[in-house]
Amino acid sequence: MRAKGALALLALAALAGCSEAGRGGATAARPGMTDAAPSSAALAADRQIAHTLNRLTYGARPGDLERVRAVGLSAWIECQLRPQTIDDSATEHLLAELTTLRMPIAELLREYPRPDPKLREMIAGGTMTRAEMQERYPADKWPARIAADLQAAKVVRAVTSERQLEEVMVDFWFNHFNVFANKGDVRWYVSAYEREAIRPHALGTFPDLVRATARHPAMLYYLDNWVSARHDFVIPAGPNRGRKTGLNENYARELMELHTLGVDGGYTQRDVTEVARAFTGWTIDRPRVEGRFIFRPLMHDQGEKVVVGHRMPAGGGQDDGERVIEILTQHPSTARFVATKLVRRFVSDTPPPALVEAVAATYTGTGGDIPAMLRVIFASREFHGADAGLAKIKKPFEFVASAVRALGGRIDAHGGLALARASAEIGEPLYLAQPPTGYSDRAEVWVNAGALLARMNFGLALATGRYPHVTVDLAPLVAGSDPRSPADVLDRLLANIVGDQAGPSTRAVLAAQLADPQITRLSMDDRGPANTDVAKLAALVIGSPEFQRR
Amino acid sequence: MSTPTADPRTRRTFLKAGGCALVAYAAAPRFLLRAARAAETSGKVLVAVFQRGAVDGLSMVMPHADPGYAAMRPSIGLRPPRRGESEHAVDLDGFFALHPALASLVPLWENHALALVHACGSPDTTRSHFDAQDYMECGTPGVKSTPDGWLARALRTRSKSTSPFRAVAMGPTLPRTLQGDVGAISMQSIDRFDVRAGADTSARQGFEALYEPGVRDLLHGTGRETFEAVKMLRNANASRISPANGAEYPRGPFGEALRQIAQLIKAKVGLEVAFADMPGWDTHVAQGAERGQLALRFREFGGALAAFAQDLGDKMADVVVITMSEFGRTVAENGNRGTDHGHATAMLVLGGGVRGGRAYGRWPGLAPQQLFEGRDLAVTTDFRSLFTEVATRHLGAAAAPLFPGFKAAPPSLGLFA
Numbered sequence: 025m026r027a028k029g030a031l032a033l034l035a036l037a038a039l040a041g042c043s044e045a046g047r048g049g050a051t052a053a054r055p056g057m058t059d060a061a062p063s064s065a066a067l068a069a070d071r072q073i074a075h076t077l078n079r080l081t082y083g084a085r086p087g088d089l090e091r092v093r094a095v096g097l098s099a100w101i102e103c104q105l106r107p108q109t110i111d112d113s114a115t116e117h118l119l120a121e122l123t124t125l126r127m128p129i130a131e132l133l134r135e136y137p138r139p140d141p142k143l144r145e146m147i148a149g150g151t152m153t154r155a156e157m158q159e160r161y162p163a164d165k166w167p168a169r170i171a172a173d174l175q176a177a178k179v180v181r182a183v184t185s186e187r188q189l190e191e192v193m194v195d196f197w198f199n200h201f202n203v204f205a206n207k208g209d210v211r212w213y214v215s216a217y218e219r220e221a222i223r224p225h226a227l228g229t230f231p232d233l234v235r236a237t238a239r240h241p242a243m244l245y246y247l248d249n250w251v252s253a254r255h256d257f258v259i260p261a262g263p264n265r266g267r268k269t270g271l272n273e274n275y276a277r278e279l280m281e282l283h284t285l286g287v288d289g290g291y292t293q294r295d296v297t298e299v300a301r302a303f304t305g306w307t308i309d310r311p312r313v314e315g316r317f318i319f320r321p322l323m324h325d326q327g328e329k330v331v332v333g334h335r336m337p338a339g340g341g342q343d344d345g346e347r348v349i350e351i352l353t354q355h356p357s358t359a360r361f362v363a364t365k366l367v368r369r370f371v372s373d374t375p376p377p378a379l380v381e382a383v384a385a386t387y388t389g390t391g392g393d394i395p396a397m398l399r400v401i402f403a404s405r406e407f408h409g410a411d412a413g414l415a416k417i418k419k420p421f422e423f424v425a426s427a428v429r430a431l432g433g434r435i436d437a438h439g440g441l442a443l444a445r446a447s448a449e450i451g452e453p454l455y456l457a458q459p460p461t462g463y464s465d466r467a468e469v470w471v472n473a474g475a476l477l478a479r480m481n482f483g484l485a486l487a488t489g490r491y492p493h494v495t496v497d498l499a500p501l502v503a504g505s506d507p508r509s510p511a512d513v514l515d516r517l518l519a520n521i522v523g524d525q526a527g528p529s530t531r532a533v534l535a536a537q538l539a540d541p542q543i544t545r546l547s548m549d550d551r552g553p554a555n556t557d558v559a560k561l562a563a564l565v566i567g568s569p570e571f572q573r574r
Numbered sequence: 575m576s577t578p579t580a581d582p583r584t585r586r587t588f589l590k591a592g593g594c595a596l597v598a599y600a601a602a603p604r605f606l607l608r609a610a611r612a613a614e615t616s617g618k619v620l621v622a623v624f625q626r627g628a629v630d631g632l633s634m635v636m637p638h639a640d641p642g643y644a645a646m647r648p649s650i651g652l653r654p655p656r657r658g659e660s661e662h663a664v665d666l667d668g669f670f671a672l673h674p675a676l677a678s679l680v681p682l683w684e685n686h687a688l689a690l691v692h693a694c695g696s697p698d699t700t701r702s703h704f705d706a707q708d709y710m711e712c713g714t715p716g717v718k719s720t721p722d723g724w725l726a727r728a729l730r731t732r733s734k735s736t737s738p739f740r741a742v743a744m745g746p747t748l749p750r751t752l753q754g755d756v757g758a759i760s761m762q763s764i765d766r767f768d769v770r771a772g773a774d775t776s777a778r779q780g781f782e783a784l785y786e787p788g789v790r791d792l793l794h795g796t797g798r799e800t801f802e803a804v805k806m807l808r809n810a811n812a813s814r815i816s817p818a819n820g821a822e823y824p825r826g827p828f829g830e831a832l833r834q835i836a837q838l839i840k841a842k843v844g845l846e847v848a849f850a851d852m853p854g855w856d857t858h859v860a861q862g863a864e865r866g867q868l869a870l871r872f873r874e875f876g877g878a879l880a881a882f883a884q885d886l887g888d889k890m891a892d893v894v895v896i897t898m899s900e901f902g903r904t905v906a907e908n909g910n911r912g913t914d915h916g917h918a919t920a921m922l923v924l925g926g927g928v929r930g931g932r933a934y935g936r937w938p939g940l941a942p943q944q945l946f947e948g949r950d951l952a953v954t955t956d957f958r959s960l961f962t963e964v965a966t967r968h969l970g971a972a973a974a975p976l977f978p979g980f981k982a983a984p985p986s987l988g989l990f991a
Contacts, residue, residue, distance in 0.1 A: 270909020
């Protein structure tokens with residue numbers, strides 16, 4: 025009992041430290057300031073922290089490494105796995121003006137109605153000017169506002185939230201259970217989808233994620249299950265009364281291929297049809313007024329089904345779908361599929377099989393507990409291995425967020441929306457992956473000529489203060505360096521942005537830049553390189569090969 | 575058809591451009607060599623268009639004379655052709671008809687520039703978009719481990735050109751089919767394809783130098799290709815070339831992609847293979863018939879292809895456009911006036927030496943016993959047969975490594991004279 029109590033106390037202490045560790049209070053050292061030459065053990069520990077920050081967050085901010093060092097790496101990871109224990113009021117404050125984030129679907133449908141098609145006709149016919157239309161139908165009441173708010177919020181959270189791992193996992197699971205914000209009524213459902221189906225379970229259990237997404241109007245609409253009915257169903261009422269409808273396989277197929285078993289997980293076309301039959305009747309109550317899940321027994325196929333070898337007796341009703349989710353989420357293929365994707369996100373594009381097996385075993389042993397699986401990954405040899413550092417290419421969104429964080433950027437909601445455009449330009453428009461696969465987590469998809477130039481251009485605009493609604497603060501990145509020595513300034517800058525990961529050639533190239541009169545020009549009072557020069561160096565570092573990796 | 579030797583003006587332009595580059599960049603001789611070589615290649619261009627999401631081939635090219643068609647599609651079936659009626663499908667050869675929203679392609683059919691291959695697809699039976707696209711792009715149905723794409727392999731065997739613009743994908747990412755060791759590049763827009771630092775050239779030089787060192791990885795390799803392409807494009811001034819012959823591209827990313835591919839062709843930067851994709855074909859619900867969701871996609875699709883052919887005019891003699899999609903859709907409409915994932919679909923081949931105005935391939939029929947797995951249009955032409963013919967006859971690529979493990983069954987389709 026006593027030992028247990030002591031453990032609980034320890035855990036409490038660790039938790040109490042969470043907010044402190046996150047916020048970086050009095051204990052945090054100033055970035056880059058060290059009194060004596062650190063030991064090699066300390067260097068190795070710091071490298072481990074830097075690597076972990078690279079993988080579990082949207083990149084380190086100036087001072088993050090020191091803050092994690094102060095609380096200890098494993099305590100910090102435990103805090104990140106319990107996001108509700110971390111104070112995040114500063115981010116919540118920034119999100120306050122994005123009012124649609126918190127609105128229920130019914131209210132969004134009411135407040136942001138679809139444009140009256142007559143308006144378009146009137147403009148085309150010349151009976152109304154664009155200005156008149158703007159007045160009657162101002163842009164901030166368009167349904168597009170909903171996705172724009174969500175994009176802005178995603179950026180604000182990635183850049184500023186102390187609950188970094190939670191944000192990483194929300195992105196990961198949204199992408200796993202992808203919906204496309206521009207498909208029909210998903211426009212009104214998408215923010216509720218992230219808020220209700222993804223976020224509460226991002227560090228919960230995998231079966232809960234499947235259950236929550238399966239019945240969410242956004243998923244029901246995106247993968248068409250809401251219109252899927254038994255093969256002989258005739259619509260009993262409403263404008264389509266008397267119309268014959270029937271089975272739609274879209275959700276059933278993607279549920280197995282992309283959400284649970286994986287494409288080689290051992291199902292057949294027959295299983296697709298059977299699963300589709302099981303989910304008939306899972307639909308949306310008044311999609312353009314309420315937008316709520318409802319089970320409609322009349323649409324449901326009451327017959328017997330056989331799903332990947334499991335017989336489901338006739339008359340199951342709504343439970344058919346629940347039973348299918350149970351069968352699929354307990355299937356060993358699902359354990360392996362989910363483990364593979366997690367390991368690919370956190371370790372390598374080619375997931376080490378032994379680690380995948382270990383994570384899959386944890387899935388099976390814990391009923392798909394996500395923190396348990398993550399703990400296995402974070403403690404693994406593969407995660408910390410010598411070849412693990414910078415092994416992953418940052419996705420465009422990860423790149424954008426990490427660049428802003430690295431340069432100590434401050435943003436508000438407008439900055440969030442502006443940065444969402446940067447992510448789109450580099451290849452990842454937020455919430456707008458059209459196929460159900462979501463965005464790829466592999467390097468070869470993201471490394472290409474146009475995208476690389478877009479990354480460099482973003483780095484330039486950001487570091488030189490030209491990116492709208494974003495303020496960067498470069499002074500702390502070179503604080504403590506000898507202002508008369510450009511080389512010392514460069515060393516400090518590199519250390520603060522890419523740690524000790526800058527390759528010798530990158531360092532040499534940047535050092536050569538210092539010989540360029542445009543860079544080494546000193547400021548008027550001769551105290552050091554002018555800010556514009558530091559900005560250019562910072563831009564080059566953001567565009568360097570090292571910074572494209574995490 | 576133009577001669578395979580380079581236009582002397584072009585060559586002079588490149589040498590001049592190379593000279594400029596030599597002044598600006600100390601390490602330019604390799605670039606100079608590349609540019610000169612690029613102008614010496616045959617000038618043949620293959621444009622591959624991917625209709626992602628599985629286009630309904632039976633709506634794109636309606637088999638109006640097949641008695642099975644109408645019964646299977648009570649609400650989404652097209653009205654059979656009737657002379658002078660624009661709301662009906664447009665007859666091509668008495669058996670097939672184009673969707674009315676593709677009417678802009680009819681003149682190309684009539685002057686024998688456009689051919690079609692129906693019931694074309696993969697021998698693999700997957701109905702997964704992702705897998706089927708992957709198989710079609712790497713060219714190895716059923717094998718996922720293939721490291722490169724078939725278009726990349728087509729290029730590798732073909733010529734000695736080292737232009738950074740040999741292979742270009744218009745879009746934010748490099749498609750699977752162009753992955754491989756051929757230095758294919760992707761771009762969203764010609765205009766924005768540069769380091770944007772105003773008059774300050776040190777930033778561009780700095781970035782370039784960061785990717786110059788001898789590291790052999792994807793990132794550095796891509797960086798080096800990128801900067802060669804940037805220099806060449808700046809000299810060629812491609813973005814200043816406007817559409818010719820009154821061509822009007824439809825608004826939207828696909829029209830934009832084809833417009834810019836035409837610019838690259840006219841700028842003579844050594845383009846050999848271009849790739850563009852158009853999403854939005856996964857019509858599970860309310861796909862519509864003569865009008866509706868799918869018709870809108872066809873209007874943009876056909877309009878862009880027609881504008882491209884018009885824009886290039888005589889230059890189309892050296893260009894072939896081929897359209898593809900990962901699979902077709904169910905013959906019968908589903909319960910939601912849409913179609914689910916199916917098997918074979920229709921593909922178009924346009925331009926160059928194509929013997930157009932004809933449909934190729936054997937029609938398998940729509941009677942229940944003729945359908946694949948009782949529900950889908952059967953595949954009678956393996957997509958690899960079609961692609962092999964286009965790559966070898968038009969590009970002059972070697973057949974052998976294009977599709978490992980595949981031997982096209984003779985006779986060939988006979989698309990080329």
